[in-house]
Amino acid sequence: MALEAQGRSAPEPPEPPSDRAGGARKGRRGLAPYLLTLPGVAWLVAFFAAPLGFMFLFTFYDGTIDIGYSFTSDWPQTYVEAFTTYDTQIIRSVIYALIVTVATLLISFPMMYWIAMKGGRRKNLFVLLLLLPFFTPFLIRTLAWQLVLSDQGIFLGTLKDIGLLSADFKLLASPLAVISGMTYNFLPFMALPLYVALEKLDPSLLDAAADLYSSKREAFLKVTLPLTLPGVFAGSLLTFIPSIGDFIDAEILGNPNTTMIGSIIRRQLLVNQDYPTGAALSFLLIASILVAVFLYARALGTEELTG
Amino acid sequence: MNDFDRIMSGISPRAVPRREMLRRIGIGAGGASMAGLLAACGVEGESEQPAAKGKDPLSTAKVAGELNFANWPAYIDKAKGGSPTLEQFEKATDIDVQYKEVINDNLSFYATIREPLASGQPVQWDLIVVTDWLIGKMADLGYLEELDHSKLPNFTKNAGAIYKDPTYDPNNAHSVPWQSGITGIAYNRELTGREITKTEDLFDPAFEGQVGMMTEMRDTMNLVILSMGINPEEATLEDARAAQEKLLKQREDGILRQYYGNDYVQPLAQGDLALCMAWSGDVLGKTLGSDSKVDFIVPEEGGMLWTDCMAIPQDAEHPVDALEMMNFVYQTDVAAQMTAWINYISPVPAAKPILAKANDSYTRQVADSPLVFPSKDMESRLHSYKNLDPEEEEEWNDLFNEVIEG
């Protein structure tokens, strides 16, 4: 395999006669790449970057729609107030997201390990089977869980009728239900990056480890795990970040004591229409994420972000 | 920052400085010319008819043939995928009605129209139905058209006396009632195991995780204040704070399951809730009938009586068509037809005898029910919301938000 790779990177073929746009030129056609990327980048700048700027500016203002907004020099107060009023929810969201990330990791790692290493020809089939449930809208899946887990529903109701459970046992409207729901919904976000990393693992490395008399466990800890770390990192990010902002699971499966910061932000913006506070909370959310990611990256010792 | 300043103040061009705003509230429902105010603010004349915002806006305008009507779900009679009342209206007036049940919560709905109203842009709705306190608030802000009562003869003729000239909208200048309702408690007899009679029951630890309260601040706060033995119309901020403490404890102790808008009916039916705050008409249908497990009660300590009203947002495109609808539903037979289905309190007393003579027993039971046509005794146990001025409203909202935002 190494030889093949060498052969691939043999000296570049000589410059072909025709020199028109569309070919793979290095740095020659200065404009082509910029033209290609222009529409997409323009769209993202206009509708991703600029809005973030607007949201940021909103935090410097004070007021309501009815009386108009005016710049306030006391703007740090907005952030401080937002944080102190809703610190419970912010911390709760971080904690739930962490639990969900760990849970998805623990659940999907063994599974994706088996599929990648031992799945054989049916690898893709298994991965697709795994992804199949996620073809239905996420709302529907969560609502289905609400139905399945409802106090007197098919599952709990039957158990209660037989007498296996006490009449007031409930699964819903609890942190457990919320975290379970979130774990369910975010599983592919962890599973897929793990799979990609595990799949790239070269089995001959494990063979080499075995040749060097390492036990299976050692091989796993010293070879597999470190090599799949980028996948773990990517999966963790892709799971943690959306989880922290998720609020649908909490609204459908939880109770008011499990309210996530996302719900608060939604309420501030769509009901109270307190844009400054909503914007400040959004930035606090982003800040929490950046801090968490930074700490995590340091802990893992890897800077590989985009892969 | 300067450009942004301009953009931001552009959100509500009419209300640039606060002083201007207060001045406008002072003028309020008197109907000063908007065009005049705008000119005073230095904003050029709006494109829509400035004359229409004057003293008698609607008497000169004509029926346009189209009506955009926003309402709460299950708030109009339904049959075979359509609504008899709406169909009859369309036939009688040739006005095409776009009826959308988009209102689930006063504040959430208000949030969807507040911006255009604040900046003088047209709102997509010609006719909306919101609760009395919001009517008062919107009227104060100048967000509602003044009604031309010469076009509402049926209201004048058929509406009950208590519905005319209410405190939240003197002389019905901006609204006429749609239906009234009672806030009380609904419960599942099988799940509670006993009769429920008081608001205090909602705080009983025996029902841990099975109790529901409402997201409507006024309903919840006022009901709790009643349970503390205080008349809500005289409640002070201290009372509100005490109510808040009680609610916080209810949530923290796990007694409360969830705060609901008008979506408590399913959890109640499903068995997720044993008892909850409820609105009379939502559950009435479930309480009638011999095998019903659900009951609705007005708590011993007292319940709330509120009125949802029809109003026309400022700058609506088809205001006269809205007036036609307002007038239409005040005919006694139409009112009876609506209440037979909606099961809330009709503002037309003459609807009762019509329902009492109906063919099917369900409708006759509705006619008999004190929840639909309250007796004097029932009325004595019902209270109105406390009128909150903007400052008090903010304080009460802050207290309440702390409760529901977990």
Added chain:
Amino acid sequence: MASASPPRRRTKREWILPTYTGLVIAYLLIPIVVMMLFGFNDYPGKFNFVWEGFTLEHYRNLFRIPELTQALRNSLVIAAITSVVATTLGTLIALALTRFSFRGRSSLNLFIFIPMATPEIVLGVSLLSMFVAVQFARGFLTVLIAHIMFSISYVVVTVKARTSGFDRSLEDAARDLGADGWTTFWTVTFPLILPGIAAGGLLAFVLSFDDYVVTAFNAGATITFPLWIYGASRFGIPAQVNVMATLIFLLGVAYVVISLLRERRRSAAPDPTGA
């Protein structure tokens, strides 16, 4: 080829992982099964949560609820447009990123990644902030704008996966045979990266169709399928929703089956690209 070891009996210990995988997959399917099942439920009134009996009436009267049908239609249209636009924009970027080396390339890589790493709520809120500030009314158009925005990154990543492993020697061969750049692109390059583009397009479609959070903030009065479901969820979701979701799910299953079949057929035939 992988180590061609003769098939051997699996020891008991080796059954643990496959069984575990099977259980997890089954667990993942529980809500789907429930959803499909209740599409056949013959329930009285509005609440579809207790099994009453089997019926096909919801399949027959699929479009009985006009607002639901309208919402479904809105979602499909928005998803289709989003898919086309986002795929176009994203593919262009992916091509530029993998075939050229230019200044700002790594920053661009990072910039593309960030929207994917931003919580949906932040995306929704920021867009709403901008629309409110410039007084742009929320509705169909704003939903479309938002959906295209968050889909672009996903398309880029998907297409890049296909174009970065691309073997240039094929293009060179084409050019050696006298084709110009344009022709080369359309006859050689494009068909080969097409699966990647198609995957990106499909991903954009699904992301748009499913989206709730960003849409909720920017939809104004427009109702999409997920928005309608969320609104109806408090009052009893009609079984028509289950049926629609089931049909969409089956479409997904069909797609999976077809692509698997095609892959099997392709692995049987000789592969010219060596990919």
